[in-house]
Amino acid sequence: MRIVVCSLASILLTGFTLSAQARHLSESERYMCSWGSGVAGKAQSSKLSGVSRYAVRKQLQAQRFPKQWMRRMALGIAEQTYDSESRMKPERVKRVYYDDCIQHELARR
Numbered sequence: 001m002r003i004v005v006c007s008l009a010s011i012l013l014t015g016f017t018l019s020a021q022a023r024h025l026s027e028s029e030r031y032m033c034s035w036g037s038g039v040a041g042k043a044q045s046s047k048l049s050g051v052s053r054y055a056v057r058k059q060l061q062a063q064r065f066p067k068q069w070m071r072r073m074a075l076g077i078a079e080q081t082y083d084s085e086s087r088m089k090p091e092r093v094k095r096v097y098y099d100d101c102i103q104h105e106l107a108r109r
Contacts, residue, residue: 025105033101039074041094043081048090053082 046056060074077097086093 025102029105030102033098033105035070036073036077036101037094037098039077040081040097041090043078044086044088044093045090047082048087053078056082 043056047053056078057075060071060078063071063074065071065074081093088096
């Protein structure tokens with residue numbers, strides 16, 4: 001019983017620590033993660049609805065992006081999404097992408 005309580009306490013403490021650290025990310029880092037998660041969600045939605053990888057790629061190449069790095073990153077995210085065998089809902093993909101991106105940015109520091 002004591003081990004279970006200690007384990008639960010350590011998991012909760014870790015969660016609080018990560019959420020507190022996420023506040024220390026810059027606005028641009030949070031924006032990048034949010035933007036990327038949106039791209040991943042759209043790509044997953046397209047994949048699940050039967051849109052071809054070629055069509056998504058063509059659409060992303062024709063789209064205007066405010067920053068230079070966005071087109072290449074969007075294409076990479078779409079490729080990874082189509083390569084994955086995942087059948088998760090787009091909302092779940094967005095959440096997982098965002099959480100992993102935040103963790104990555106925190107680990108880079």
